[in-house]
Amino acid sequence: MPLLTHGPGPTLVGSGPAVASKLEAFARLSPDDRSALSHASRYFRYVDARRDVISEGDEPRHVHLVLEGWASRYKQLPDGRREIVAIIVPGDFCDLNIYILKHMDHSIGAITRLKVAMISPDEMVALTAQRPRIQQALRWHELVTAAIQREWTLNLGQRKAYERLTHLLIELYLRLNAVGRAQDGRCDFPLTQNDLAEATGLTSVHVNRTLRELRGDRLLELERKQLQILDMPRMMALSMFNTNYLHLRHEGQYLDAPMNEPAL
Amino acid sequence: MPLLTHGPGPTLVGSGPAVASKLEAFARLSPDDRSALSHASRYFRYVDARRDVISEGDEPRHVHLVLEGWASRYKQLPDGRREIVAIIVPGDFCDLNIYILKHMDHSIGAITRLKVAMISPDEMVALTAQRPRIQQALRWHELVTAAIQREWTLNLGQRKAYERLTHLLIELYLRLNAVGRAQDGRCDFPLTQNDLAEATGLTSVHVNRTLRELRGDRLLELERKQLQILDMPRMMALSMFNTNYLHLRHEGQYLDAPMNEPAL
């Protein structure tokens, strides 16, 4: 069992921004909203790479929020086939409202070592009840998560390997960019080729060859867990990437906090 | 533009049950909850088969609830490829909370002629604010919708044609069964082979051949828009169907209305 760490220790310092900046892709938050968020995420634990945060069948007891590291949402078939149905990056909630369900119907596994905040249902209620901006931003988060899942369905159903991989890489880059963890076409990229295979419904052999092709076409570089996108326009065109589904343009700005809202 | 019909006319009579029975897969509702639901869905319109209820890019103005008929949620690529990312059956909400987003990132199209209730955001707020059972049931609906989307991702990513089609047919049967529209392995089934192809990421030619195979294996019959499942156990085994993700077992029963709750 991973260690459960209490209290807002010094390690917390870097964690607030990831959450806040994710939600601020939707609406600007007040300093107050931000501190409520980091207060709510004061209990956290670390999960080692390649271990589950929570497993299929478990009863969800709290909401998980990834503060640091990458995770995957995956499902497994009885014969061993595995599908990564979502990639979770810093700032993402794993399972908003999931405590309504009795059992997890999928697992969440750490890709890298993970720092996850654990928020109780009560705390979630407290957080949203008095803060409409946060509540709306969380709903937005849910809707975007659902939109991403639909786009993955399209990706798997209609795009072929070359387009499909490209689309996935762009999505991840843009999502990281939205939380300040990617710029100039460059970002950390801890997924193995096998992870990419499980996320795209291909074999790792084919992912390998397709990745070579992408490199050969001078579209990207990918080594040492670092992705460098070389030609975003061409990649977007060939993968028919439409950014709509990420709903990134401050759609909730009518909810924006006043720029200089006094602290309570 | 389809006709917009006002008021709880006689046509409304049959509509309440679909919604209520969907939500009652989660928690039993009081007569009061039920009448609030049917009050909320008193404005409805009809949509002809093969026309859009709402299209990608549109601004969502209200929540749609399908009272009668089947619809599909679909996305389209610039080169014409289309993927049905979800099937919507009577009792399903199309887009809970969607009004938070500025633009639809996908379309909803009628498969058969449709009767859809249109509920304003205000009405949704009114409906849930005073009725925790309904609110929880709606959250459950959202979570199950998301779980289905994930299962589709798995289905497309890992199952091959024969398993994949089987899995889809079982899912639809079970979902219809949950709202009282399927029994004894039999149900209406208005999808064309082309629809099935777009929902499974296969070509209609291959769907045709696979369907023949399923019939040849005496697993099902499918003609004249009627599906008859002949051997559910074998179909579940071969498609590795795990009913977990549908969360059908009255998981919210602690929220159940008292059996003889007096009407207000």
Place this chain on the structure above:
DNA sequence: CGTCTGGTTGATACGACTCAAATTTGGTGG
């Protein structure tokens, strides 16, 4: 060092696609 995980490569097989055409079904109007 040996071991392990992740990446790379080659040869071969097969599932699903493409294209094309024929056939059946269901709906519509005469």
Place this chain on the structure above:
DNA sequence: CCACCAAATTTGAGTCGTATCAACCAGACG
């Protein structure tokens, strides 16, 4: 009630994308 038309289904032949199986290699790690 039949003739007609469009939509949906069925079938065949040939091709292609991706899987499979099997090695081999490189770097990380204890």
